[in-house]
Amino acid sequence: MKWYIIMRLAGLVPVLLGISAIAFFLVRLVPCDPAEVYLRLSQVPPTPEMVAAVRADLGLDRPLHIQYLDWLHKALQLDFGLSFATREPVLAEIMRCFPATLQLTLASMALVLLISLPAGILAALYKDGVFDQLSRVLAFLGASVPNFWLGFMLMYLFSLKLDLLPVLGRGTAAHLALPAVTLAMSYAATYTRLLRTSMLDSLGSNFVLYTRARGLRERLVLGRHVLKNALLPVVTAFGMSAGHMLAGTVIVENIFAWPGMGMLCVSSIFNRDYPVIQCYALIMALIFVACNLAVDIAYRFLDPRIRLGGGR
Amino acid sequence: MRKLKITAMAFLLCALLVFTAGCGKDKQAGDTAKAKSLTFSWSKDIGDLNPHLYSPSQFFAQAMVYEPLVKYAEGGKIEPWLAESWVISQDGKEYTFKLRKGVKFSDGSSFDARVAKKNFDAVLANAQRHKWLELINQIKETEAVDDHTLKVVFKNAYYPALQELALIRPLRFLGPAGFPDSGKTSEGIKKPIGTGPWVLSEYKKGEFAVFSRNDHYWGTKPKLEKVTVKIIPDGESRVLAFEKGEIDLIIGSGLFSIDSFNRLKSSGKYGTMISGPMSTRTLAINSNRGPTRELKVRQALQHGFNKQAVIDGVFSGTEKKADTLFSPNFPYCDLGLKPLEYSVEKAGALLDEAGWKLVAGKDVREKDGVPLELELCFESTNVIQKAVAEVMQGDLKKIGVSLKLVGEESQSHSQRQKDGKFHLVFNDTWGAPYDPHSLVSSMRVPSHADYQAQSGLPMKAEIDRKIGEVLLSTDEKTRRELYAYILGTLHEQAVYLPVSYQTNMAVYHKNVSGFSFSPQANEILLHGIEKN
Numbered sequence: 001m002k003w004y005i006i007m008r009l010a011g012l013v014p015v016l017l018g019i020s021a022i023a024f025f026l027v028r029l030v031p032c033d034p035a036e037v038y039l040r041l042s043q044v045p046p047t048p049e050m051v052a053a054v055r056a057d058l059g060l061d062r063p064l065h066i067q068y069l070d071w072l073h074k075a076l077q078l079d080f081g082l083s084f085a086t087r088e089p090v091l092a093e094i095m096r097c098f099p100a101t102l103q104l105t106l107a108s109m110a111l112v113l114l115i116s117l118p119a120g121i122l123a124a125l126y127k128d129g130v131f132d133q134l135s136r137v138l139a140f141l142g143a144s145v146p147n148f149w150l151g152f153m154l155m156y157l158f159s160l161k162l163d164l165l166p167v168l169g170r171g172t173a174a175h176l177a178l179p180a181v182t183l184a185m186s187y188a189a190t191y192t193r194l195l196r197t198s199m200l201d202s203l204g205s206n207f208v209l210y211t212r213a214r215g216l217r218e219r220l221v222l223g224r225h226v227l228k229n230a231l232l233p234v235v236t237a238f239g240m241s242a243g244h245m246l247a248g249t250v251i252v253e254n255i256f257a258w259p260g261m262g263m264l265c266v267s268s269i270f271n272r273d274y275p276v277i278q279c280y281a282l283i284m285a286l287i288f289v290a291c292n293l294a295v296d297i298a299y300r301f302l303d304p305r306i307r308l309g310g311g312r
Numbered sequence: 313m314r315k316l317k318i319t320a321m322a323f324l325l326c327a328l329l330v331f332t333a334g335c336g337k338d339k340q341a342g343d344t345a346k347a348k349s350l351t352f353s354w355s356k357d358i359g360d361l362n363p364h365l366y367s368p369s370q371f372f373a374q375a376m377v378y379e380p381l382v383k384y385a386e387g388g389k390i391e392p393w394l395a396e397s398w399v400i401s402q403d404g405k406e407y408t409f410k411l412r413k414g415v416k417f418s419d420g421s422s423f424d425a426r427v428a429k430k431n432f433d434a435v436l437a438n439a440q441r442h443k444w445l446e447l448i449n450q451i452k453e454t455e456a457v458d459d460h461t462l463k464v465v466f467k468n469a470y471y472p473a474l475q476e477l478a479l480i481r482p483l484r485f486l487g488p489a490g491f492p493d494s495g496k497t498s499e500g501i502k503k504p505i506g507t508g509p510w511v512l513s514e515y516k517k518g519e520f521a522v523f524s525r526n527d528h529y530w531g532t533k534p535k536l537e538k539v540t541v542k543i544i545p546d547g548e549s550r551v552l553a554f555e556k557g558e559i560d561l562i563i564g565s566g567l568f569s570i571d572s573f574n575r576l577k578s579s580g581k582y583g584t585m586i587s588g589p590m591s592t593r594t595l596a597i598n599s600n601r602g603p604t605r606e607l608k609v610r611q612a613l614q615h616g617f618n619k620q621a622v623i624d625g626v627f628s629g630t631e632k633k634a635d636t637l638f639s640p641n642f643p644y645c646d647l648g649l650k651p652l653e654y655s656v657e658k659a660g661a662l663l664d665e666a667g668w669k670l671v672a673g674k675d676v677r678e679k680d681g682v683p684l685e686l687e688l689c690f691e692s693t694n695v696i697q698k699a700v701a702e703v704m705q706g707d708l709k710k711i712g713v714s715l716k717l718v719g720e721e722s723q724s725h726s727q728r729q730k731d732g733k734f735h736l737v738f739n740d741t742w743g744a745p746y747d748p749h750s751l752v753s754s755m756r757v758p759s760h761a762d763y764q765a766q767s768g769l770p771m772k773a774e775i776d777r778k779i780g781e782v783l784l785s786t787d788e789k790t791r792r793e794l795y796a797y798i799l800g801t802l803h804e805q806a807v808y809l810p811v812s813y814q815t816n817m818a819v820y821h822k823n824v825s826g827f828s829f830s831p832q833a834n835e836i837l838l839h840g841i842e843k844n
Contacts, residue, residue, distance in 0.1 A: 031723070031724045031727055032723035032724060032726065032727050036723075036726070036727075036730075037723050037726075038367060039366075039444075040723070040726055041366075041367040041368075042366025042367040043366070043371075043742075043834075044366055044444045045444045045754045045757060045759075045760060046730070046759055047443060047444055047757050047759060048758075048759060049440070049443050050440075050441070050443050050444055051759075053440045053441060053443075054441075085367065085368050086359070086360075086368050087360075087500070096517060096518070097518070152548060152549075152552070155549070155552050156552065159552065159556050160552055160555055160556050163556075166556075166558065167549065167552050167553040167556045167558055168544060168549050168552075168553055168558075169519065169520075169542060169544075169558075170519060254545050254546050255546050255549050256549065257519075257542070257543060257544040257545060257546070257549060259516075259517075259518040259519045259543070263518065263545060264518075266545075267356070267545075270721075270722070270723075272723060
């Protein structure tokens with residue numbers, strides 16, 4: 001297991017190098033010069049002299065490969081340069097926003113589990129019953145309702161009409177409720193159905209028949225044998241979703257004025273803030289790879305066959 | 313199983329925490345409801361408030377903290393502010409300002425000619441960044457004659473000097489303690505210390521900024537004690553926050569939709585206000601590309617577009633129909649130019665005269681087998697531009713013109729303006745206090761849509777020459793004549809299709825009173841506001 005983790009971590013190096021190069025060159029394919037964008041944001045007419053001056057200020061007047069190597073050299077020392085828009089260190093900007101996004105994602109993940117675990121289990125146990133039908137409808141709704149619409153509806157109902165929660169912003173825990181629910185709903189719907197299917201597969205297996213033949217209590221059969229096996233695909237999907245949720249807060253953060261990475265990402269794209277976009281892409285890649293690794297490791301604990309089959 | 317139970321319990325507790333906490337009342341909303349404290353929202357962070365630089369600092373926030381030598385008032389009138397009076401030399405090259413006595417910065421230090429000169433010098437040391445502003449290019453030197461006399465010497469007589477000294481940036485005054493050790497404000501400032509009525513007292517980047525009343529303020533102090541600016545990027549969320557009472561005021565034409573404004577207005581629960589013309593929503597027609605090279609085609613487009621339908625249908629009457637590039641209430645712009653009124657017949661006749669004929673069985677006119685197809689470029693995220701473009705597409709179809717709508721995100725759209733790759737493009741004027749002199753000046757710069765649109769005019773060189781003359785003219789009569797030529801020629805040549813005069817909109821709760829609009833488009837007047 002130790003070697004496995006070391007090898008996987010070593011594999012991170014070429015992945016991150018590749019991502020850094022792709023992010024660096026891809027953002028430069030987008031039309032518009034960041035120097036001009038900066039001037040337009042300042043409501044300053046971009047004359048050629050002004051553009052040249054700002055380009056020199058931002059270091060964009062050097063050959064592309066030099067810019068990349070310079071950026072890479074500094075990035076290895078965790079210096080991601082200065083934001084074009086704010087002239088603040090990029091890492092500081094990211095670190096300012098990351099806790100908010102992490103808080104939102106963790107709260108959403110907790111909600112996803114809180115909703116999907118009992119709902120999935122009950123839907124499987126009472127297959128085709130009222131609860132199963134209800135969870136099916138909710139799953140369809142959760143998966144098909146767009147985030148932004150749900151966000152506004154929740155705001156309208158819980159903040160404006162019922163006056164229970166603040167509309168937007170970050171401050172107290174009350175501010176977290178609506179964005180977390182908005183972000184969690186589509187994932188909760190998916191996992192409810194996934195767990196239900198997985199539970200039904202397990203319930204129909206021979207090993208479940210055998211455990212029942214052994215006379216084990218139903219709670220033990222369900223908890224120790226059925227659920228443990230049924231959780232395997234859910235863990236995989238959940239691990240992948242953690243990255244998606246962290247990277248997918250863009251719309252929710254903008255609607256709820258949640259000052260996280262999503263808001264930073266959107267403004268950076270509009271501002272053509274290359275250093276922030278590059279750092280954001282790199283961190284997101286790192287998170288995705290880390291989530292995959294965590295899932296693989298969790299899998300090895302949950303499913304002994306994987307340990308015996310291939311891993312060292 | 314036990315582990316599973318523990319994990320489940322942990323998640324359950326976590327989620328419960330979120331929800332039980334969520335059921336509490338919003339403390340912040342309660343705070344903002346206090347009298348003498350006002351909350352409004354803005355779409356972007358206020359920035360570092362460096363008075364001598366630009367983005368990310370927001371105009372309104374800079375204007376709250378820093379003040380100019382002179383102030384831009386209604387109709388372009390220049391009024392004394394930090395300078396009580398001024399004398400302009402006979403040749404128009406020397407301005408001697410008598411500075412107001414007793415003015416203090418928010419840290420208690422005095423504002424005098426030496427500090428003023430220090431600020432001028434800091435801006436001039438970074439002149440490269442301010443090249444767009446002719447004022448900075450024209451300043452030769454400054455001199456602190458005595459404690460309260462500042463002399464500014466210009467290279468040439470430059471008539472808009474006072475208008476540009478009134479701008480929100482880059483020539484407002486930072487207190488000495490705000491300067492970095494190097495003295496170069498281009499590298500940043502230590503602290504935003506100004507002479508203005510407000511002081512930044514609390515700030516959380518990307519979330520909110522709190523401004524408190526400046527106790528050292530020399531003028532009439534604001535009635536409010538505290539102003540909180542919440543950063544809310546989304547317009548509809550902003551409206552919901554307003555309805556909930558989390559914000560007291562929404563101001564700014566781009567900060568909420570016209571539909572929302574009308575809904576809030578018709579509810580009768582809130583106060584609403586619309587400003588006079590601030591700038592012009594206009595389309596530039598390219599005189600150097602395809603069919604719009606022809607004057608008659610450009611004129612036909614003007615006659616073929618029903619602006620009143622746009623005013624009624626898109627703007628619900630919140631903006632007024634524009635007949636000229638600049639509203640007549642702007643300086644030198646009341647020229648009595650004849651509007652190119654909506655007339656399908658006239659538009660058709662002009663196209664016929666130009667040789668663009670309707671062929672039997674076809675909807676689109678042709679000339680030598682080439683169909684009359686034009687491209688109108690707009691910002692895809694700008695719902696108003698899109699709506700105006702769609703109305704125009706329908707109108708022009710009636711006169712046999714096929715209008716293709718090209719929607720792009722804002723920066724690509726700007727690039728297209730600069731490259732001149734358009735037949736028609738949205739290109740608003742800059743608004744007060746830049747109009748007309750700054751916009752007219754920029755018409756000479758090739759990277760502007762205005763230049764590109766005018767580049768096919770036979771008299772373009774003459775227009776540019778007259779623009780150069782008007783900016784350096786010291787004689788009022790000559791200046792009027794020059795503006796009459798420039799604006800009159802552009803009107804005759806139909807390179808601009810003015811749609812509407814843009815206004816600023818505000819909506820506020822009924823316990824807010826004393827609100828008014830600033831004559832400057834980018835300034836928010838909070839001075840007279842009271843909250844009951």
